[in-house]
Amino acid sequence: MPSSHVAFGQEVGWGPQYWPAYGEQKPRDLDWARTDIGYYFVTETDTTGFRVPVVQSEAGVKDFVTAAKANGKKAVFTIGGWIGSRFFGSSVVATDRNRQAFVKDVKAFLDTYTFDGVDFIGPSKLITAAIATSGLVEPDGSPLADMSDLGKVFDIINLMNYHVGGSWEAPSGPNYPLRTYKSVTSVVEVIDTFKKAGIPASKMMLGIPAYGYSYKLKSSTLKSQKIKGSLRKTDTNEPIVDVCDVRTASYTGMWHYVDLIDEGLLSSNGKVRLKGWTRHVDACSVTPFLFNRIPKNTSCRKAQRVEAGGGVYTFDSTGFNEEGKSLSHSTLDCA
Numbered sequence: 001m002p003s004s005h006v007a008f009g010q011e012v013g014w015g016p017q018y019w020p021a022y023g024e025q026k027p028r029d030l031d032w033a034r035t036d037i038g039y040y041f042v043t044e045t046d047t048t049g050f051r052v053p054v055v056q057s058e059a060g061v062k063d064f065v066t067a068a069k070a071n072g073k074k075a076v077f078t079i080g081g082w083i084g085s086r087f088f089g090s091s092v093v094a095t096d097r098n099r100q101a102f103v104k105d106v107k108a109f110l111d112t113y114t115f116d117g118v119d120f121i122g123p124s125k126l127i128t129a130a131i132a133t134s135g136l137v138e139p140d141g142s143p144l145a146d147m148s149d150l151g152k153v154f155d156i157i158n159l160m161n162y163h164v165g166g167s168w169e170a171p172s173g174p175n176y177p178l179r180t181y182k183s184v185t186s187v188v189e190v191i192d193t194f195k196k197a198g199i200p201a202s203k204m205m206l207g208i209p210a211y212g213y214s215y216k217l218k219s220s221t222l223k224s225q226k227i228k229g230s231l232r233k234t235d236t237n238e239p240i241v242d243v244c245d246v247r248t249a250s251y252t253g254m255w256h257y258v259d260l261i262d263e264g265l266l267s268s269n270g271k272v273r274l275k276g277w278t279r280h281v282d283a284c285s286v287t288p289f290l291f292n293r294i295p296k297n298t299s300c301r302k303a304q305r306v307e308a309g310g311g312v313y314t315f316d317s318t319g320f321n322e323e324g325k326s327l328s329h330s331t332l333d334c335a
Helices: 060-068 087-092 098-113 150-155 185-197 255-262 298-306 322-331
Strands: 019-020 038-047 074-079 128-132 155-158 204-209 211-213 254-256 281-282 287-289 311-315
Touching: 019 038, 038 060, 038 087, 060 074, 074 098, 074 128, 087 098, 155 185, 185 204, 254 255
Parallel strands: 019 311, 038 074, 128 155, 155 204, 204 311
Antiparallel strands: 211 254, 281 287
């Protein structure tokens, strides 16, 4: 189970957003007016259970719950993530004894900080999960064909239908495609996969990323141009070997929406492209390239694929400025 995010509810037209507790954004700075559920991101597993990472403070956990309740919203934590879930299958739930201890630890953590979820016992608590595009897997690594039992237990299933394609693949592809062409999967395919596996559409939350990727083309179609300096660098993730012994291939190329504005590539409302950048929207994946804003109706058309579903969520809460959030909210009305 991945970790915490901030939820924008159906009545407003939004769904959850991940709030990175390890980042600079304060809980009070979240847009609680558009948020129904705040998911604290992240707690991580270890060999005996789970914990709050050392780079995150206990005071931060308390501040998050306090901010949520002060705004009349629910506070939820989830467990895992890329690094934080590495001990989940091998240790945390490997035996009956470990599973029982894990449930007790989760309940104690929930009660200590007065979270509204995650809970594996109390019927009044929320149980949610963010799940990768292929769904859950069997012990041998094959996709779990029948997830209907999970559909009965979980209140919300957040579909992680982003980070699908990028410069690490050949050929490169869109981060968040509507349809599958040469990409690994797509919004349409992910939703169909989960529906066929027995997850009710009413419990699905479709993920909307608040970031895109830059690419270095084989043959340049744009003039070289300098961008203004910034105190905050947009891409500082140098190649490293992480704790899972996986080496990142290159700089990530990830650009938050606000960074595109800070670097002068977009106007503050995301409507005007600057510095000579051009835009092309791929008809198949409905993905904008050579980034302007996400054009009106692209997020809407993808969100419609949830049909009578649970809504949408955003990864993460730091990626949009106020005008970007308002714009994305309005696009979901499909006007």
